[in-house]
Amino acid sequence: MTAKITDAKTIEVYDRSQFDVDAIMHSGQVFRYFEREGGYRLIVGKNCANIFKSENKIIIKSNDSAYFWNYFDLETDYNAIKRELSVFDKIRPSMDAGGGIRILRSDFVEIVISFIISANNNIKRFTKTLNLLAERYGDRLENGSYAFPSLEQLLAITESEYKTLGCGYRSAYLVKAAKQLAETDRQKLAELPNDLLRKKLSEICGVGPKVCACVMLFCGDFHRLDVAPVDTWIGKALNQLTDIERTALLSHKYAGIAQQYMFYRFQYLHMELE
């Protein structure tokens, strides 16, 4: 058993070979987390989890166990996925380093807005922007942290306000994107196959091929594990593969997960692919 819900506010995770909270937090799919003594505080939408590492298990104390059970994709056996990916020799070092990463089931609106801001930006800088966005426009939670703004709250933010958050030239995209999100039925989108979903998401201002792939992979409604975002880091890593290796990897049904292991090793650990 990987994990179990102990009560309405507590999840215990036992199998650390497929749940490495440090690697998950630093895998570039979630940004509003805060390191604290022995663990992290994580804010997703209006939900908050305090995560503690003990010697034989990880404890997730949150406002809603069911929400975070789904968020951390705890039904899925990632060790089985890793066994399938291990056919790629050059992925193994990345799996050794980041094998405890899971693909999070993030919120649609939060992911779209966050990754529009991430474009041509660096993680440290845009994380500050995201936290400032939450502090100024999101609800204050009981514990003093701030929720990510709701779509309604986002719709009230002007271009010049986005600029004061440090969104720069993306500010205009964000205003337009919020309006488009308000017209979007994400349940309907979730029924679409990859090519049609990609086409619809790409209509959102600020969403190009890379951000689109992130939304398809990281948004819980979609969870397209075969879609691999290629950013500047992954581009460099992929250049170390042969054409045949690269094509095989990118067309694998778990390409998105493989990419995530590589991103962690290459971008966060600053290690070569092999």
Place this chain on the structure above:
DNA sequence: TGCCAGGTGCTGG
């Protein structure tokens, strides 16, 4: 200091 960052929209060919 100049290059870079989980790129995208726009324009001209």
Place this chain on the structure above:
DNA sequence: CCAGCACATGGC
């Protein structure tokens, strides 16, 4: 359809 370019701004 595709190559080339502008774009805000802080981190390093």
